[in-house]
Amino acid sequence: MQGLITKSTGSWYQVQTPDGERYDCRIKGKFRIKGITTTNPLAVGDVVNFDLEPDQDTGVINTLHQRKNYIIRKSINLSKQAHILASNLDLALLVVTLASPRTSLGFIDRFLVTAEAYDIPAVLVFNKLDLFSDEGLAILADYKSIYQNIGYPCYQVSALKGTNVKEVQDLLKDKVTLISGHSGVGKSSLINALLPDLDLRTNEISDWSDKGMHTTTFAEMFNLPQGGSIIDTPGIRELGVIDIEKEVLAHFFPEMRERMHDCKFNNCQHINEPGCAVLAALENEEIELSRYESYLSIYNKNDTRS
Numbered sequence: 001m002q003g004l005i006t007k008s009t010g011s012w013y014q015v016q017t018p019d020g021e022r023y024d025c026r027i028k029g030k031f032r033i034k035g036i037t038t039t040n041p042l043a044v045g046d047v048v049n050f051d052l053e054p055d056q057d058t059g060v061i062n063t064l065h066q067r068k069n070y071i072i073r074k075s076i077n078l079s080k081q082a083h084i085l086a087s088n089l090d091l092a093l094l095v096v097t098l099a100s101p102r103t104s105l106g107f108i109d110r111f112l113v114t115a116e117a118y119d120i121p122a123v124l125v126f127n128k129l130d131l132f133s134d135e136g137l138a139i140l141a142d143y144k145s146i147y148q149n150i151g152y153p154c155y156q157v158s159a160l161k162g163t164n165v166k167e168v169q170d171l172l173k174d175k176v177t178l179i180s181g182h183s184g185v186g187k188s189s190l191i192n193a194l195l196p197d198l199d200l201r202t203n204e205i206s207d208w209s210d211k212g213m214h215t216t217t218f219a220e221m222f223n224l225p226q227g228g229s230i231i232d233t234p235g236i237r238e239l240g241v242i243d244i245e246k247e248v249l250a251h252f253f254p255e256m257r258e259r260m261h262d263c264k265f266n267n268c269q270h271i272n273e274p275g276c277a278v279l280a281a282l283e284n285e286e287i288e289l290s291r292y293e294s295y296l297s298i299y300n301k302n303d304t305r306s
């Protein structure tokens, strides 16, 4: 049988068949990925083949279909260990807030660089609109203009009040979307606002606990009523920042990418070289200082992780 992995705990995978049936499956044999050791080789979003085990309602996964893309998460402690978080993504959505808690520009930029490196289109959703004072709305306008000017669509919603949620719903239609963001920004609230059945989440989780399964969920997919799905990765604040070579980092900043061919030197790193088109654009305020600072911060690998 063929199906789509909709939930993963690392030892159990929930697989959904095209007719909507869901089976709990395990892995048989090894699924290796070139260059990395994976503790969790299959991921939500993977298309797999599986066999049902005799006398049981569980299955064994035996084949992984080719992935369009995937994102990995590196373990902080074990340098070569990684696991795949999600695959076959059409969109990466970062939920951002300007109040309780405030998301830093550096955090947003690292997310966007990572999405660029994975070649996954990214959007920003500013949540908790209902909390913004006039001053907050002015800051919101500034943030939005920074990102819209370089091609990232921005949405402003209140997941709690349902404001503008319809626009996000329309955006996600027929896409597989990874949802990401700091703890407390309102990811769960937004997912609940996008799903008709508010109890869906809790039901599914208790279902797995009832069966005595290990329930630390790495990632989980929710089907949207209008078509498409959302992948949530609970407890993971950031996409696994892949090792990006310094020399190519500027490629993942669209406003630098479009200017760097005008730099005097082919190998310009846009730090202090003469005739640098990026530095000239920075000087003319065509490139945002905050974006350039994020470039330097990632370049020098001194992320503050705020």
Ligand SMILES: Nc1nc2c(ncn2[C@@H]2O[C@H](COP(=O)(O)OP(=O)(O)OP(=O)(O)O)[C@@H](O)[C@H]2O)c(=O)[nH]1
Binding pocket: 127, 128, 129, 130, 131, 157, 158, 159, 160, 161, 181, 182, 183, 184, 185, 186, 187, 188, 189, 190, 235
């Ligand atoms: N005022 C206001 N509060 C919100 C909104 N969305 C979420 N919240 C509140 O923010 C808090 C965190 O929301 P969650 O949806 O649990 O956030 P989360 O991103 O899923 O957090 P983690 O589960 O820790 O990753 C809750 O108290 C929500 O009620 C909003 O639009 N407006």
Ligand SMILES: [Zn+2]
Binding pocket: 260, 263, 264, 268, 269, 270, 271, 273, 275, 276, 277, 278, 279
């Ligand atoms: Zn340059």
